[in-house]
Amino acid sequence: MAESSEYLTATAQAYDAMAVRYAEHVNALAGRMPLDQAMLTAFAQFVRTAGAGPVADLGCGPGHLTAGLRDLGVDAFGMDLSAEMIRLATAAYPDLRFEVGSMRDLDLPDGGLGGVLSSYSLIHVPPVELPPYFTEFHRVLAPGGHLLLGFFESEGEPVxxxxHRVTPAYRWPVDRLAGLARDAGFEEVARLLRRPQEGERFGQGYLLMRRP
Structure with a gap:
């Protein structure tokens, strides 16, 4: 898939510029999101049980969730569009693998992964551009592999x-996002929607999907 879309360049540049402040923000949230952590823990358990391969944390940012997966017993590596985010992640977690890349066109073999984590990393993709991402996630996952999506929920409204504090982003109705994943060949395992916490403007959602 060609990497010609302007939003990819704009997103990378925006996160490069905000990388240090963004890393400080996510580090300040550590321990304050028990429901989010519960979904990550469940995802890790599904991946370990299936034993289908490593996990790619796509849009990994400063690497905090990649490290979290490692702490949950998962073989994980991170990828991000932002070179500055990858620099911060590598400095913070030198024992883990991080690389610059796009989840729209992954330099990974077919069926080589046991899991894909996309935590708030699809939120900047224009809706019309989103289906190929799910196709790519399906391609790189082994049968029985799992996909965990984190996103901002639109509470029944349209997309x-x-x-967003970094660059414009999209809120999604959970049913519509789940439908895009099903269209790409995934089956739904679980979903979680939670109300905004203090300091948050919007509800948040997680979808746990499986490649049959």
Whole structure:
């Protein structure tokens, strides 16, 4: 898939510019999101049980969730569009593998992964551009592999653009996002929706999907 879309360049540049502040923000949230952590823990358990291969943390940012998966007993590596984010992740977790790359066109073999984590990394993709990402996730996952998506939920409204602190992003109705994943060949395992916590503007969601 060609890497010609302007939003990819804009997203990478925006996160390069905000990388240090963004890393400070996510580090400050450590231990404050028990429901989010529960979904990550469940995802890790499914991956370990299936034993289908390593996990790619796509859009890994400063690497905190890649390290979290490692601490949960999962063989994980991280990838991000932002070179500055990868620099911070590598400095913080030198024992883990991180690389610059796009989840739209993964330099990974077919069926080589046991899991894909996409935690709030699809939120900047324009809706019309999103289906190929699910096709790519399906391609790199082994049969029985799992996909965990984190996103901002639009609470029954249409897909809605908003002024994310880094670069414009989209809120999704959970059923519509799940439908895109099903269209790519995934089956739903679980979903979680939670209300905004203090300091958050929107509800948040997680979808746990499986490649049959």
């Amino acid at each position: 809605t653009v908003f002024d």
